[in-house]
Amino acid sequence: MKTLRKTLLLLCMLASSFGLSAQTISGKLVDEQNQPLPYANVVLLSLPDSAFVSGTISGEDGAFKLEGTLKKQIVRISSIGYNTVYKSTQSADIGIVQLQWNATQLGEVVVKGDLPKTRIKDDALVTTIQNSPLAHAGTANDVLGHVPGVIKNGESIEVLGKGSPIIYINGRQVRNASELDQLSSASIKDVEVITMPGAQYDASVNSVIRIKTVKPVGEGFGFNSRTVLGVAYYIYGLEELNFNYRKNGFDLFGMLEYDNNRDRQNNTMVQNTYSKSLINQATSSRRFNQSQLYAGKLGMNYMFDDRHSLGFIYDFSYRPTTTRNDSYTSLSVDELLENELTTADTTDMRNRQHLVSGYYNGSWGKWQLDVNADVLWNNQDKDQQVNEMATDTDNRIFSTDNQVDSRLYAAKAVVSRPLWNGKLSFGTEWSFIRRTDLYTSQESFINDSDTKLNEDNGAGFVELSQRFGKVTAMVGFRYEHMDSRYYEGGKKMEEQSRTYDNLFPSVMVSFPIRDVRMRVNYTRKITRPAFSQLNGNVQYINRYTYQSGNPYLQPSYRDYVSLLTNYRWLTVMLDYAHVSDYIMSVYTQYGDDPEVALLQKQNAKSYHELTGMVNIAPKFGKYHPVLMAGVRAQLFDMVFCGETVKLDNPIGIFRFNNAYNLPFDAWLNLDFSWRTKGNAENMYLEDTWQCDLGLYKSFNNDKWSVKLQCNDLFSTANSGMVLRSDIREITMKKVLDTRNFSVTVRYKFNTAKSKYKGTGAGDSQKSRM
Known part of the structure; x- marks a missing residue:
């Protein structure tokens, strides 16, 4: 019992x-x-x-x-x-x-995590910067040039096969490239590269880069300064001051920057026109450019508690630029010299931009609301003075004036909450654009124009992500409506005014196969013409070459399928794209004279494009090499001089970065990049390569840092191309002062990064402006 x-x-x-x-x-x-x-x-x-x-x-x-x-x-x-x-x-x-x-x-803690430097995380390829050699690269611009899948071409940033990305820093969109130079690499936590943006992003956004900074330390007042002194052919310099005051939930921040830069460029262009006669135009030119930048921003952020915060930011910039272009052009018909031109062209341009942006971020239980509103005003006035001397025709001395005024009003709201084993997001976005473009010359051979563009855009989207064990799936739909009204001389032009209604789906599945993480995506994207490409201005380059916009341009569409895999320090990406109505540069005859060419954008027929990338990032003690190899190939053909020509030679892209941790915690960087020759659009690009050398050292617990940098050590980063269009073949070469030496000094005092959480609205429309 x-x-x-x-x-x-x-x-x-x-x-x-x-x-x-x-x-x-x-x-x-x-x-x-x-x-x-x-x-x-x-x-x-x-x-x-x-x-x-x-x-x-x-x-x-x-x-x-x-x-x-x-x-x-x-x-x-x-x-x-x-x-x-x-x-x-x-x-x-x-x-x-x-x-x-x-x-x-964190007073006595140094995090030495063993997380992989690059890994797949949901819709992004994430590269850890904190406590890696890239933390000593210098600026955010320098960091992006080392991130897998990202290509730094001069001062421009591109995602392999996806063009220029929309870039965010802590959720706030980057408005100009100088913001990337303002952010120190030591302040970056990680970089997320999204090669297939989902429904929350505008359908014209082909890629996104999200930069997250290291968490702020301390409260009170802090500031950091950056001073750059360098020489290419000319001496250039930059001075920047950032300040921040934080107390409890209140956050006040701002920035002032002055940049003075000069550069020169030598160009050669040979244009052959194969009509009844062989018309040859050979041009050599020297361009001198001088520009200043006066920029600043002031913002405020207030966190009521852990669930509610709001803020605003005012951002302004003023950039006056003077460009002088001296050129010599010879015109031959059937190898007989007919005319010679000597041209002195001076252009003064002043660009002003003001942005006011605000946001509210709140949550109630499981529901979260993000609201952003932006007002952007951009004004550009350009004066051109041309003095053209000819041997066999009349001389031309004239001036042109161009006034462009653009206004943008945009708002975006996103609602999200956890749902089942994932997340549901939905929202709406609106933008209203008013743009005027007045171009005058008072010359008979150049048409004056007075155009206005009013554009209203509305969008709604929904996106659902779910986890099924180790598998993550996401599906989204975005609907966009655009109403564009085009006016010439105050009269609405019905043929150039258009209305579009589009649905853009996106699908993503992420899953592991043992220790390999894999992701498959499909999405549909649109590329709308920039506003400058839609105007009817015919701008004067020289007597035989003009340039204009094209009000008849249609949007271009791309259907992407992507496969991304990651295993420890190995990352592989494969992309396929079907491209419709691609917008590319073409030369056509201007008027009735076959000797005069007009450069403008036109829609091309459909074609296919393949892109691949392999990134290897092992570690050998204090030596950190990173090798990236990529290839881009298009299956494109065109009619040139009455015959079909295939433009399908692939382009290879190689990057070999080397970081070595020297004694006294100094860092030496030696980077090599090479782009092979091949076809892109209707062009044949020559190969180009360069080698960069840098030395970085911080002092006094990272309060001071000094970086010595030499870009393009052997002065080899020149570009050359051959463009074919209709019956014209243009060969161009550019030689710039790409080799430059610089010294960058940073000082930080009680720095605290802003808590600003705004993400902005109307991002794709801002890029078109």
Whole structure:
């Protein structure tokens, strides 16, 4: 009987134990910017003795699950640099938990994590910058030139096969390239490259780069300064001051910058026109350019609590530029010299831009709302003075004036919440554009124009992501409506005015195969003509070459399919794109004279494009090499001089970056890049390569830093191309002062990065302006 009672008691205890352990406790962790917080420790403790029950770490999406009981237990959540949080288990789903940054924890802590430097995370390819050699690269611009899948071509940034990206810093869109130089590489936490943006982004956005900075340290007043002194052929310089004041939830920040730059460029162009006669135009020119930049911004942010914040920012820039172009052109018909031109062209341009942007970010329970509103005003006036001397025709001395005024009003709202094992997001975006373009010359051979463009855009989108075990899937739809009204001389032009209604789907599936992470995407994108490409101005280059916009341009569409894989330090990407109505540069006859060419944009027929990339980033002690090899090939043909010509020679892109940690914690960088010859659009590009050398050292706990840099050490980064169009073949070569030496000095005092969470609105329309 005693044995039976013991057996029954043991069975009851086991049944009770199984009943209690059958509960699954789940939740999601986010940081102060409501971004997923991965790799945090989540531990289930019993009460009142705080004994360990079970534990896990949060996933890359911040989500976690624990097996436990709902009675007399508590969840402890901790991560380096954050305040520890305790949550009751009265509900199996404890919802979204936001961890607050604790700067005091980092006084004596140096994080040496072994996370992979590049990994797939949902829709992005994430490269860790903090505590890596890239933290000593110099600026954000320097960092992006080393990120897998990103190509730095001079001062421009491109994503392989996707063109120029939209770039964000902590959720705020970058308005000009100087913002990337204003951000120190030591302040960057990671860089996310999105090669297939989903429904939340405008359908014209082919790629996105999101930069996240290291969490701010301390409160009170802080500032940092950057001074750059360099020489290419001319001496150039830059001075920049950033300041910030933070107290509790209040955040005031600003920036002032002055940049003075001069450069020169030598160009040669040979144009052959194969009509009834062979017309040859050979031009050599020397261009001198001088520009200044006066820029600044002032912003405020206030966090009411962990769930509600708002802020605004005012950003302005003024850039006066003077360009002088001296050229010599010879015209031959059937190899007989007919005319020679000597031209002196001086252009003065003044560009002013003002941006006011505001946001509100709030959450109620599981619901989150993000609202952004932007007002952008851009004004550009350009005066051109031309003095053209000819041997066999009349001389021309004249001037032109161009006034462009653009206004943008935009708003965007996004609502999101956790749903099942994922997230649901939906929202709307609106923009209104008013643009006027007045061009006058008072010359009979150049037409004056007075154009106006009014454009209204509306969009709605929905996006759902779900996790099924180790598989993540996301599907989204975006609907866009555009109403464009084009006016010439105050009269509406019906043929150039258009209305578009488009639906853009996107699908993403991410899954592991053992230790290999894989992602497959499909999306449809649109490229709308820039406003400067739609105007009817005919601008004078020389007596035989003119340039104009094309009001009849149609949007271009791309259907992308992408495969991305990542294994430790190896990343492989494959892309296929079907391109319709691509917008490309062509030379056609201007008027009735075959000797005069008009350069403008036109829509081309459909073609296919393939892109591939392999990125290898191993580590050998203090030596950190990174090798990226890419290829881009198009299946494109065109009619040239009555015959079909295939333009399908692939272009190879190679980058070999080398970082070495020297004694006294100095860093030496030696980078090599090479682009092979091949076809792009209707062009044949010559190969080009360059080698860069840099030395970085910080002092006094990183308060001071000095970087010595030599770009294009052997002065080889010149460009050459052959463009074919209709019956014209143009060969162009550019030689710039790409070799330059610079010294950059930074000083930081109690710096604290802004908490600004605005993401902006009307991003794609801003890029078109």
